[in-house]
Amino acid sequence: EDTRFFQTDRLKAFWRTYQAGGCPPNYTAPREPLPFVKGDMGDASELFWKDTTIGVVPTPGHTRGALTYVVNWGNKITAFCGDAVHEGGKLHQPYHLEWDHWTGEGALAAWYGLERLSGCRVDVLCPSHGEVMKQGANASIRMTRQRLMAFVKSKGSVCAGAVDKWFGVEALGKGISRVLPNLYLLGGAKVWLHPWVAEPLVDRNLLDVPWLPTDSIAPDRVLPEKGAFRWNGYRFDIRPFPGQTKWHCAFDTEIFGQHVLFSGDNFQPPTRWNGTGGFCGFNGSRFIDGFGQSAQVVLDLEPDLICNGHGCVYQFDTDQYRRILKWAKQAETAVNDLCVSDDWEYDYDPRVMGWSPFRYEAHAGQWVRVSFKVDHAGEKKMHLKVCPTVPDGWQLKQTKRTMTVTSTKTRRLSFDMRIPKKTEKGRYVVGGEVEMNGKLCGEVAVAIVDVLV
Known part of the structure; x- marks a missing residue:
């Protein structure tokens, strides 16, 4: 399901048309293709390693093809669940479940994935983000499932039980429009x-x-x-x-x-x-x-x-x-x-941290200054280390910078990067790897750089 984001031509098409549509089909698509990744795992498939069988349970949500791997390890049933569950019945950045701008399709798929996972015995739960759960794994799955259903229902009617009061608008002649698109x-x-x-x-x-x-x-x-x-x-x-x-x-x-x-x-x-x-x-x-x-x-x-x-x-x-x-x-x-x-807005808003501007234009051989912006509406301080990740061969004047963000303040960090002279015309993606309060968050944002002739 997610292999299109690893294939060179399809990934280029994704980034080329990124700003033209609505919600992206993947909020964390890779910056560059990963041709060595195989897409041969899914429902009703198992992975065999030495004398161990690793079971596969589809748990879509953060991506359509997300999977949970279940293995009996040291007499403990361990589930590597990606971001399907977080300790305490939570979810890492729930906006990833919004596959479009208005339906609950992604959240409902996530709920059903946990419904299936809850049918499996799980002693240890290993999420991609958050602590390993050695106690209460099934309780966390159950609580997350319940909260997901509340989220699905919130995607339903905003005025359940209200009565339609459409205002009758007279029909015009065939081919006549009230709004002229040109x-x-x-x-x-x-x-x-x-x-x-x-x-x-x-x-x-x-x-x-x-x-x-x-x-x-x-x-x-x-x-x-x-x-x-x-x-x-x-x-x-x-x-x-x-x-x-x-x-x-x-x-x-x-x-x-x-x-x-x-x-x-x-x-x-x-x-x-x-x-x-x-x-x-x-x-x-x-x-x-x-x-x-x-x-x-x-x-x-x-x-x-x-x-x-x-x-x-x-x-x-x-x-x-x-x-x-x-x-x-x-x-x-x-x-x-x-x-x-x-601070739910911090978790739910994908633009709390990011490059601003989001898109840059430059010529090969040119130095470009990019700006990383952080909006913080919470009460706790955030100590951040930001490291740009650039295409191979691109030069960075500052490989990392740090800052402390407090209260409602907005802070920026600038970085200078040089595009090699022989870089071909096209679209390139720059990442921003962040460490927050001593914990690695990974690449939290990307910027687009269009290299001109």
């Missing part, structure tokens, strides 16, 4: 962006976020973060509207005596996509401070009509948005219960 190119339309929405768009190389346009966008106007603006005779009130993503806004006005809210993709009618455009850590989703905050805005505004993304128009219903408030608390609890650290 308006921007042919109709002289201008781009006005809310500052939160503008952040990942004005420089598409800055952030590792999904669904970026091919090119950066230079807005004709940046709207106020919170306030009013006028367009075509209408007065709009605008404000941040986080939820499905941090980079989101909503604005409202009066049209033909109706109070209309344009609210993007956070919330949908109950029968459309579980009442939401979905959530995932890679898209910067937040719950109480995201969906909940925005749902409260709608309750305070009490609009007549809500116009959402994907052509959705429906009547405001207080009951639906009160249910969303309740769901936001439940979803945040489900995510928090799975996270290893005391």
